Amino acid sequence: MISALVLSLGLAAASLQGPVMGTVAGTVRGEVRSEATGAPLVGALVEVVGAELSRASVTDSTGGYILRAVPAGRTLLRARRLDHEPFEVEVRVPSSGEVVLHFALRSKPLQLSGIQVRGQVNGAAPTGAGQDTLPPVAPAMELAGLKALESTPGIAEMGFAERPRGSPEQRPADPSDVLFVRGGSADLKLVLLDGAPVYTPFHLGGLLDPFEPGVLHSASLYLGGAPARYDGGLSYILDMSTRSGRAGRLRSSGAVDLMSTRAVAEGPLTERGNYLLSGRAIHWLGIAPFVAGPLPSAYVDGLMRLDVRVGGEGAISFTGFRNQESVRLDADQGISAGWGNSAVSLRYHGRVAGNDAEIGVARSGFDADLPFAGNRSVTEGSTERLRVTGDVARHLGPVRLRYGASFDRTSFAFHMRPTSASTRSWFRDGAAAGDASGAYLDAGWQPSSRVRVRGGLR
Structure with a gap:
């Protein structure tokens, strides 16, 4: 099962009673890592789903990301990468507060169609796939x-x-x-x-x-x-x-x-x-x-x-x-x-x-x-x-x-x-x-x- 770990929710007690008038945004930050190896995933996209204005961040070399100006209240976040399965989680973002959210994504290798290589050796006719006329090199x-x-x-x-x-x-x-x-x-x-x-x-x-x-x-x-x-x-x-x-x-x-x-x-x-x-x-x-x-x-x-x-x-x-x-x-x-x-x-x-x-x-x-x-x-x-x-x-x-x-x-x-x-x-x-x-x-x-x-x- 894909897991998303919320390590800390920096929520003030007042945030449980609803957003404060005039302050309607918070911040979400964290890391995106591989579920299998724990290694940071570089270039993963973390975005707010369904927001009127686009809110997205791309992870850096350490797998870290930060989303600013995230609408306060219940918000659906999605983390995805080309060679991993996407994951969505709903969090409660406090007004003028910060949520620390770490993602662990499951690997999903991409399957590509095969290729055929043809070449010409010593002036001979092109060789077909699977034919290697060159001796192996140590x-x-x-x-x-x-x-x-x-x-x-x-x-x-x-x-x-x-x-x-x-x-x-x-x-x-x-x-x-x-x-x-x-x-x-x-x-x-x-x-x-x-x-x-x-x-x-x-x-x-x-x-x-x-x-x-x-x-x-x-x-x-x-x-x-x-x-x-x-x-x-x-x-x-x-x-x-x-x-x-x-x-x-x-x-x-x-x-x-x-x-x-x-x-x-x-x-x-x-x-x-x-x-x-x-x-x-x-x-x-x-x-x-x-x-x-x-x-x-x-x-x-x-x-x-x-x-x-x-x-x-x-x-x-x-x-x-x-x-x-x-x-x-x-x-x-x-x-x-x-x-x-x-x-x-x-x-x-x-x-x-x-x-x-x-x-x-x-x-x-x-x-x-x-x-x-x-x-x-x-x-x-x-x-x-x-x-x-x-x-x-x-x-x-x-x-x-x-x-x-x-x-x-x-x-x-x-x-x-x-x-x-x-x-x-x-x-x-x-x-x-x-x-x-x-x-x-x-x-x-x-x-x-x-x-x-x-x-x-x-």
Whole structure:
């Protein structure tokens, strides 16, 4: 039996004798819950039945509702929801009083007619209902593919990873339930290499350092309180600078172990310039004889820096970086995922009007080729970012003052197609782009070696 529980009736003793002249309305409030589970029912309608003026309220996220200006006296109330049986109850509403009334509704599932799905696989004729020509995909493989997709810059930002969830028990995300934040999701960090953002600098297997330690000049990590010149990096900011190549003569070094190799070369480019080259790779040659089947992953990266001195105190620096990584997700089915980063920056640093100045232009890219739903489809995503910055630093007594401006243009794109289709037969794609510009002022003062005071505005 459907039950409606009146927990409290805030009735004054005078209300039993009839309404007071001139006060002919009261208030009804309460909650609507499921009779079976006790969970609040969101979006249920509670209304006054038979009133001359419509009185209705829709329950909120807690199942609560409130009806105001309800006619005093005996009033018939009805609570209903699309997938539950309606319930009506008569209550006595006091003049200028309040009634607390809770409803418990019985579930009534809606029965829908069946649907028939027809499709085309590998160019064959449409298949009828009940015919599945695709092999089943293990739930672990579905989860692995989804996690790889969600960790991809440009894919997670647009919510794409939520849309192709194909198993019946997984409901697609409602757009109203998803909050997209610039710099959020996969891009909570900000990693800069000579002023150029790098989206995925860390090797997935952890066998190599993010960058060759021998080519780095400095690295600054900010877990909080980052200077105002940085835009983004809600989780952390890692600002790395490579060193310039040493002049004088050609120098080179390298190393080879059972799983990886690395090499560094540097020397003079011209009388006023130097170069620095670095490369690394994972080869697995040392363990290949002991492993049956394909190797689990592959990685290669390369870095180049060129420096040319300009004038008496200026210099132009060019940095280029590229890495590529792939991981075999399923050796039996030949399922693998691959992604890579590219970063290029051109900077001038020197003296301008008696101040230290740096002007830079950087372009970064990320691309990924990921399987989804086992090996049934391929998702290709890419991210491009153009960054222009100008920074000036000067000293005002003991205070170091920095100010400048920046402009960023970021674009995302993805394409999704079945593995059997040609590369031009995309059946799902999307793109997004945005611009951001800003200016900042940052001041720092260090009264002692252990105390530093800094403040800024962006």
